[in-house]
Amino acid sequence: MLKGKVIILGITGGIAAYKAATLCSKLTQKGADVHVIMTASAKEFITELTLQSLSRNPVYSDTFDEREPSVVSHIHLADAADLVLVAPATANIIGKMAHGLADDMLSTTLLATTAPIMVAPAMNVHMYTHPAVMQNMETLVSRGVMMIEPGEGLLACGYVGKGRLEEPETIVQTIERFFEQQGQDGKGQSKSEPRWFGGEATESQAPESLVNEDDNENEMLLSGRKVIVTAGGTIERIDPVRYITNDSSGKMGFAIAKVAQEMGAEVHLIAANTSAEPPSGISLERVQSAEDMYAAVLRQWEACDMVVMAAAVADYRPREVAQTKIKKKDNDITLELVKNVDILESLGHSKKHQFLVGFAAETENMETYAIDKLERKNCDLIAANDVTVEGTGFGADDNAVQIYDRGGMVERIPVQSKEEVARKLLTIAAGRMGGVLH
Template sequence: MLNGKKIVLGVTGGIAAYKAASLCSKLVQKGADVHVIMTSSATRFITELTMQTISRNPVYTDTFDEREPSVVSHIHLADLADLIIVAPATANIIAKMAHGLADDMLSTTLLATTAPIMVAPAMNVHMYQHPAVMDNMMKLVSRGVSMIEPGEGLLACGYVGKGRLEEPETIVQVIERFFENREQISAEKARLQGKKVVVTAGGTVERIDPVRYITNDSSGKMGIAIAKAARDMGAHVHLIAGNTQVEIPEGITVTKVQSAQDMYEAVMEVWEQTDLLVKAAAVADYRPKNKVDQKMKKSGSEMTLELVKTIDILETLGSKKKNQFLIGFAAETNDVEKYAIDKLHRKNCDLLVANDVTQDGAGFGTDTNSVFIFDKNGLVEQLSLLPKEEVARRLLLIAADRMAEVSS
């Protein structure tokens, strides 16, 4: 997994610097091409010669020690890295990273890179727990930096607690998992390459008068998560969005609609060119028979509102389906499997995703979902409470497999 990977190892000035030699050795043994940058304080604990001998590459300590005229060293290292890991990372380098300081070779390279960064802190337990250090680490995590938490035990200062650099063997395992996940994500990016995917999301709005309407609690989070996942898998994504409460990601074509009829017309415009359609929108089953052009005035203690059925978009698509792959959704409050299977057959879906909206964390507006995925033979997969992004990813992987089987 690490063979040929270019890893920049940053070593800072703490007693745990001696472990950097072991970490470097284990990475090299795994086939990694390791380039070491040491701070001046780190050289007080372990020599450049040691790290150069183990890595089989020059060791960098001085920003101005330019050895190759054709490149600027800190930019060259920042660009070549598949991963930068700082181990051990002192409170000082963590603070520099958090605040964008660049006053030595390591901090300058870190500021210049676009590669993933891992940080393995090592320091006194009270330093590690200091609010300033904790705040700096949280800032880095929010920017996408991965933290390898220190272990607990006897520290060099004599204290017992959290702050000891994680063991090199464990750090190597973390790095291997990172590259494994990265390759898996890379492979997934091609699963829907070139496919035209249409996703409906959000709730529809059925007007009663200019200030009142009928709608539902759908936030659009599930549908937008599916649109984003499809985009990340290489698809050309067209999102047809009703009333939503979520920001729509970039790289997705969007058509905003209001009523069920609007959504039907928007879907039918792109249906013939669609490879996969996911109907995750919560479409109103009924609309007011008569829409009033002016605000209805209050009169009497009761008012009767006459409703008529809206067009069933999913059923219409199922009846017109040729080579398209069709996924429907069913939000239920009881007898989930019974109603889901019935809906799947009646509406000629290839897959149907059902959830019990009364379950905590699985209803409208939540960031998580718990679903059952059915096909014509029954349950395909049950996904327990997961982030909606992960539910979307797994659903689309199933759809991509089924579509590949049909086309092969």
């Protein structure tokens, strides 16, 4: 959707300006023609040379630095744009936009353009919720400016709250969705209703009712996709009353299945031993052992587009299963174990079009072990979590994960509900899935 699109990327002076380098790179990789305008404050955080190298275009920062005698730079850029994106957007630039001020290259270009405008705020949580800033955002949204809601977490200032610039990958997905919905190749002001895009490239309820309730539809990022989700701990029988298993309530897998369905996927949930209530309205298949789960996954494998292995699969099983209860004896008992099938590894080495997401529950050296697991098992993404962190992991309603691909960490998701973790994970996965629907 971005190939050939002219995107003006405005970068303002906040610590989140460093993320603009990644954003610029991702937009360029998608085929967009990116032209960067920096404020003077932005240059205190990141250099023009960095953005010039990534965009492959000259970077603008001075209104009076006219490089082509035949055109006025800010008017030329304003006219050429298919979209103007301001990311990060400080309270200062939002205020300028709301009041029609034009005292530098970026604000002048914003005032001159008739192209759609998208703004990604980033600032301290108290600044973000200040009545003046909220009113300025409300003014912009009422004029048709699109907002990308900031995320919550630990901010550079030390506060914890809303104000963190949304991740570059999610911003790119939001832009792709916008152009897909618009279906427009020409220039000119967007005819769409005012919108506030949430943190998962979806339209959501804006602060202080900045959008109407009817505009709250969830973007169907997995529409038409067939997704398998595994959950719970497998059971490996010793005898009719005893078994080996792994800790797992099934909550994370259930959250993934629920969110995947909300995002438009056709979900098949394969669950082993769980203590949580499975989501309603989703195809559910109950299994017991690792071998049972493997067989269940294989039955759906060829027709699926994505597999999320959130289940805690036992690595070993008893070599022999007693048909009757083993009676207690005075002396020790020896239990011989054999290795189970490694479902994730088997899928990783047989996949064709499928997108494979694994989980890694760790207690130490999380990044090392997660990337090693991803490479050995040929996954597309690994979501790793430290099960020793209080309030997360087994049986908890919240989780905190780090998502990795072969290049390293993709995103660190701080402690939040398992549904929110699932939504962010699936948003990243959906953005990386290519090819046709199966």
